[in-house]
Amino acid sequence: MPITDQPLPVTGGLAKHEYVRGVFTDIAPRYDLLNRILSLNTDRRWRRRAVDQLHWEAAPAGTYLDLCAGTLDLAAELANRAGFTGHVIAADFVPPMLRRGAGKSARVAPAAADVLRLPFPDGTFDGATIGFGVRNLMDLDAGLREAARVLKPGARFVVLEFTTPRWQPFRAMYLTYLRLVLPRVGRIVSKHRTAYDWLPASMRLFPEPAQLGAHLQAAGFGAVEWHTLMGGAVAIHIAVRMPA
Numbered sequence: 647m648p649i650t651d652q653p654l655p656v657t658g659g660l661a662k663h664e665y666v667r668g669v670f671t672d673i674a675p676r677y678d679l680l681n682r683i684l685s686l687n688t689d690r691r692w693r694r695r696a697v698d699q700l701h702w703e704a705a706p707a708g709t710y711l712d713l714c715a716g717t718l719d720l721a722a723e724l725a726n727r728a729g730f731t732g733h734v735i736a737a738d739f740v741p742p743m744l745r746r747g748a749g750k751s752a753r754v755a756p757a758a759a760d761v762l763r764l765p766f767p768d769g770t771f772d773g774a775t776i777g778f779g780v781r782n783l784m785d786l787d788a789g790l791r792e793a794a795r796v797l798k799p800g801a802r803f804v805v806l807e808f809t810t811p812r813w814q815p816f817r818a819m820y821l822t823y824l825r826l827v828l829p830r831v832g833r834i835v836s837k838h839r840t841a842y843d844w845l846p847a848s849m850r851l852f853p854e855p856a857q858l859g860a861h862l863q864a865a866g867f868g869a870v871e872w873h874t875l876m877g878g879a880v881a882i883h884i885a886v887r888m889p890a
């Protein structure tokens with residue numbers, strides 16, 4: 647992707663779609679390393695907590711879907727659980743990200759696919775996850791509707807995403823970290839000029855947890871609940887696919 651001084655296309659549309667695709671293509675080789683550094687190695691714990699909410703134990707031989715799967719960390723977190731005998735389809739529209747996940751789990755099948763047009767029939771999956779993906783979709787509601795479409799009625803959908811802590815002074819500290827530290831470290835390690843400005847920029851416009859809950863309901867999910875981790879910096883939403 648060409649380096650640009652244009653404003654980041656945070657508001658959605660095709661410009662966002664193409665920007666996101668270009669950024670993740672460029673940073674794929676350094677993505678895992680940067681996750682470990684920038685989260686101080688806590689990102690694995692967040693993914694564990696998300697998978698804990700999926701209730702996969704109800705159908706351990708089932709077929710699950712991980713959306714915006716990236717380098718397969720979240721898909722592998724489920725697929726490598728003791729007692730899990732099913733499969734996880736890991737969908738992402740950036741093949742270099744999927745390729746970085748090779749070898750993380752034999753039960754994960756990568757699928758180069760756009761979340762907004764999933765190549766799966768209605769009611770295919772026993773459960774689904776999406777980690778740090780919803781914020782990157784050019785059309786949030788279309789993505790949530792696709793997730794609902796491919797899930798079986800009663801199946802769980804777990805959404806892991808950044809949010810902004812409410813409690814001061816942690817909020818102020820965290821916003822300073824996002825504004826000053828994260829983009830600099832990201833720039834040095836990824837060698838990409840704007841990729842790590844994208845995270846704080848896209849977070850600014852992303853719905854608060856209660857609003858995201860309303861989007862999930864509008865897309866066909868019920869029993870929506872959420873809780874936060876890391877002092878409110880990360881949210882996990884849990885939603886159940888309602889019968890059509």
Ligand SMILES: C[S@@+](CC[C@H](N)C(=O)[O-])C[C@H]1O[C@@H](n2cnc3c(N)ncnc32)[C@H](O)[C@@H]1O
Nearest residue numbers: 670714715716738739740743760761777778782
């Ligand atoms: C921040 S990464 C998250 C990766 C992984 N889920 C994790 O937990 O680390 C966001 C991923 O979403 C993917 N993505 C964004 N929009 C997408 C879309 N419309 N369809 C498929 N993948 C998409 C990007 O390619 C990128 O790999």
